Amino acid sequence: MYGRKVKLRFFFVVLVLTALILTVFLVLKTLEENVVYFQSPSEIKTLSELSEKKIRIGGMVKKNSILITVNEIKFIITDFKNEINVSYTGAVPNLFEEEKGVVAEGFLKDRNFFSAIKILAKHDENYMPPEVKAALGDK
Amino acid sequence: MLYSVIGHYSLILGLCFGLILVYLSIKNFQNSKILNSKILSFTFLQFFFVVISFLCLVLSFILSDFSNETVFNNSHSTNPLLYKITGTWGNHEGSLLLWLFVLTLFILIFLIKTKNQPIRYKILTLIFQQIIIIGFFVFLIKTSNPFNYLYPIPKEGLGLNPILQDPALAIHPPILYLGYVGSSIIFSSALAATTLNMVSKKWASHVKKWVLISWFFLTIGILLGSIWAYYELGWGGFWFWDPVENVSLMPWLALTTLLHCILVLEKRLILTSWVIILSISTFTLSMCGTFLVRSGILNSVHTFANDPERGLFILIFLFSLIFISLFIFFFFHKTNNNNLSNLFWLSKETSIVINNWFMMYFLSVVLIGTIYPIFLDVLSAQKISVGPPFYHKLIIPFLIPFLLFMTIGPKLKWIKSNLDDKIYLITLLITSILLSLLIVKNFDSGFLINTILISSAFYLFFITLRDFFTKKYTNISQNIAHFGFSLLILSILFNNLFSTEIITNLKVGQTFESSKTKIIFESIDQKKEKNYKSIIGNFSIQNLQGKLENLSPELRIYNQPNIVTSEADIKTTFISDKFIVINLVPNQDYFNVRYQVKPFMLWIWLSVVLISVGGLMSFFRKEYEK
Numbered sequence: 001m002y003g004r005k006v007k008l009r010f011f012f013v014v015l016v017l018t019a020l021i022l023t024v025f026l027v028l029k030t031l032e033e034n035v036v037y038f039q040s041p042s043e044i045k046t047l048s049e050l051s052e053k054k055i056r057i058g059g060m061v062k063k064n065s066i067l068i069t070v071n072e073i074k075f076i077i078t079d080f081k082n083e084i085n086v087s088y089t090g091a092v093p094n095l096f097e098e099e100k101g102v103v104a105e106g107f108l109k110d111r112n113f114f115s116a117i118k119i120l121a122k123h124d125e126n127y128m129p130p131e132v133k134a135a136l137g138d139k
Numbered sequence: 140m141l142y143s144v145i146g147h148y149s150l151i152l153g154l155c156f157g158l159i160l161v162y163l164s165i166k167n168f169q170n171s172k173i174l175n176s177k178i179l180s181f182t183f184l185q186f187f188f189v190v191i192s193f194l195c196l197v198l199s200f201i202l203s204d205f206s207n208e209t210v211f212n213n214s215h216s217t218n219p220l221l222y223k224i225t226g227t228w229g230n231h232e233g234s235l236l237l238w239l240f241v242l243t244l245f246i247l248i249f250l251i252k253t254k255n256q257p258i259r260y261k262i263l264t265l266i267f268q269q270i271i272i273i274g275f276f277v278f279l280i281k282t283s284n285p286f287n288y289l290y291p292i293p294k295e296g297l298g299l300n301p302i303l304q305d306p307a308l309a310i311h312p313p314i315l316y317l318g319y320v321g322s323s324i325i326f327s328s329a330l331a332a333t334t335l336n337m338v339s340k341k342w343a344s345h346v347k348k349w350v351l352i353s354w355f356f357l358t359i360g361i362l363l364g365s366i367w368a369y370y371e372l373g374w375g376g377f378w379f380w381d382p383v384e385n386v387s388l389m390p391w392l393a394l395t396t397l398l399h400c401i402l403v404l405e406k407r408l409i410l411t412s413w414v415i416i417l418s419i420s421t422f423t424l425s426m427c428g429t430f431l432v433r434s435g436i437l438n439s440v441h442t443f444a445n446d447p448e449r450g451l452f453i454l455i456f457l458f459s460l461i462f463i464s465l466f467i468f469f470f471f472h473k474t475n476n477n478n479l480s481n482l483f484w485l486s487k488e489t490s491i492v493i494n495n496w497f498m499m500y501f502l503s504v505v506l507i508g509t510i511y512p513i514f515l516d517v518l519s520a521q522k523i524s525v526g527p528p529f530y531h532k533l534i535i536p537f538l539i540p541f542l543l544f545m546t547i548g549p550k551l552k553w554i555k556s557n558l559d560d561k562i563y564l565i566t567l568l569i570t571s572i573l574l575s576l577l578i579v580k581n582f583d584s585g586f587l588i589n590t591i592l593i594s595s596a597f598y599l600f601f602i603t604l605r606d607f608f609t610k611k612y613t614n615i616s617q618n619i620a621h622f623g624f625s626l627l628i629l630s631i632l633f634n635n636l637f638s639t640e641i642i643t644n645l646k647v648g649q650t651f652e653s654s655k656t657k658i659i660f661e662s663i664d665q666k667k668e669k670n671y672k673s674i675i676g677n678f679s680i681q682n683l684q685g686k687l688e689n690l691s692p693e694l695r696i697y698n699q700p701n702i703v704t705s706e707a708d709i710k711t712t713f714i715s716d717k718f719i720v721i722n723l724v725p726n727q728d729y730f731n732v733r734y735q736v737k738p739f740m741l742w743i744w745l746s747v748v749l750i751s752v753g754g755l756m757s758f759f760r761k762e763y764e765k
Binding site: 031066069070094095097 | 192373374507524525694720726728729731733
């Protein structure tokens with residue numbers, strides 16, 4: 001039969017391999033669950049089915065669309081082809097402004113209504129998030 | 140104008156000296172028993188010219204010389220002097236010059252300070268280091284020259300990004316770079332030692348100094364960035380798992396692992412391959428960090444430059460370095476397995492190895508979360524982002540065994556050991572569990588995981604604390620660092636569990652009332668500073684006991700560039716931070732108010748300081764200077 005050392009080493013290798021496979025599986029699964037996809041208002045219009053998952057929507061804040069009350073901020077994100085209504089409770093970043101780029105993270109209620117849980121805005125006047133740039137096309 | 144010319148030619152001279160140095164070193168390497176004295180003088184000259192070049196850039200910034208493109212893009216004549224100076228490294232070109240400055244400084248220190256090591260090893264390290272330095276010189280001069288002219292000369296600059304006009308962020312890049320660049324010395328000397336087949340205990344204790352000092356600066360650098368994000372970005376958090384933060388965390392994790400491995404190597408002469416691989420990957424990750432941040436590939440809260448040519452250059456440079464190092468590793472490295480056979484399960488080295496695996500696991504999680512979106516974007520043009528839940532889910536559960544090994548590991552002896560003092564180990568474990576049950580008992584969700592997590596953190600906390608008093612520790616700096624780590628985990632946990640937040644929109648004069656807190660928006664003041672106007676909101680916060688607290692958050696509207704930043708007002712005590720920040724949506728009457736009570740915030744910072752002090756103490760310990 002094999003010696004104790006060989007058995008031990010064999011056991012060790014199996015242990016490491018199992019741990020490795022489990023880890024890879026775990027990481028991939030968590031990644032799949034927690035990835036947030038980015039979509040433009042036009043892409044949402046063409047969605048065949050609405051997913052329950054968290055997504056990000058990016059575009060411009062439409063002119064004259066911001067409406068603030070004590071509890072809530074409402075505004076419209078547009079990519080100049082389609083638009084979507086957003087309602088949001090929470091803190092807005094400094095550069096949140098009408099006719100400026102914005103990214104909202106949250107959940108779709110339907111094709112025209114989005115409930116945001118986080119708002120990100122660009123960080124300086126020259127910088128536009130690449131996704132927003134892409135979403136706005138040539139504009 | 141004059142300074143730009145001097146700076147530019149100093150850079151070219153520096154590059155020439157780099158080439159001369161490589162030539163001299165190769166000659167010296169082939170046929171000499173003593174270090175060619177010219178090598179030291181040329182290294183010094185190279186350093187000298189980089190300093191001249193750097194000073195020229197600083198002077199151009201101080202004098203607001205807008206004929207220099209970098210100054211024009213990143214400074215303004217109304218900026219305060221401090222931010223004119225720090226603007227030097229607040230941009231791509233200047234920060235690369237700073238990299239180069241630290242690179243040449245470190246190799247000079249290395250040559251002077253390294254004694255009792257073979258001459259060939261010193262020369263070879265110099266050659267590897269010069270390859271990196273020359274790469275950076277070419278990169279700087281070719282793609283991102285800080286001394287480009289502008290003609291006609293603009294009257295006024297574009298100004299420094301206001302969020303960078305802050306004392307913590309002013310010194311954050313230099314400190315961080317000391318850590319990043321320090322790892323380049325580790326990289327070069329690891330390659331040199333592998334090539335000469337002299338990876339030994341003696342080499343380990345020599346290179347350990349460099350590991351410790353880079354690790355210290357990296358830790359402090361990350362801390363500064365984190366403190367800045369806490370009060371400047373106005374989200375009230377200190378870590379967002381933002382790609383830019385992740386790229387500084389990855390080298391830190393690798394370096395921390397290396398720090399522990401090198402101890403094992405120093406004492407037991409095992410894990411040699413592991414140490415070499417870690418040395419290579421730490422520097423590679425630092426380079427990756429620079430590449431990802433500077434190339435504009437990452438979209439994040441603070442993206443800087445956007446130039447594909449730069450990205451491509453760093454990428455090619457990076458891959459050639461990885462290729463060279465892997466080649467050297469596989470070609471020259473000889474493993475000696477004979478020592479592994481007496482590796483016992485219950486020993487210090489085993490527990491260090493196990494914790495290294497955990498650390499590598501954390502590193503891979505961060506790496507995947509950071510680069511997966513980039514890959515997906517390139518492969519399928521799908522835009523995604525990976526949020527904090529990903530990291531939390533994958534990292535937090537594994538902190539439990541990690542903490543336990545951290546507690547038990549240092550109690551064990553090298554080679555083979557039994558646990559002494561079992562009674563008090565068990566007593567303290569029970570105390571920790573009871574204590575955390577008491578704290579968590581009112582929680583509905585995540586009861587089990589929170590209890591176990593807090594227990595294990597408390598366990599480490601108590602055991603390291605007890606060791607301070609009973610003087611049972613084997614190594615005081617290690618005990619301080621581990622104690623700091625337990626404090627860090629505890630503070631973060633309590634901070635997460637017990638933070639409260641109120642977000643509301645208020646007009647001046649309005650009051651917000653919840654069951655526990657009343658926020659009164661009393662008034663606003665306006666103030667005019669040299670390069671910004673500020674709006675200061677005056678708030679009174681009343682808690683359940685009727686105690687009043689006045690807080691005055693500020694909004695700064697900078698002239699050039701025209702950007703609004705919010706300065707949170709934070710009342711810090713040892714128990715908790717009261718944090719308030721306001722935002723103004725243009726053309727609206729309402730102010731967006733965010734009020735947070737964050738327990739143990741101060742302890743998060745203090746514990747990181749404690750951790751780094753542990754590293755620093757180990758650096759200054761005499762007994763390693765053999």
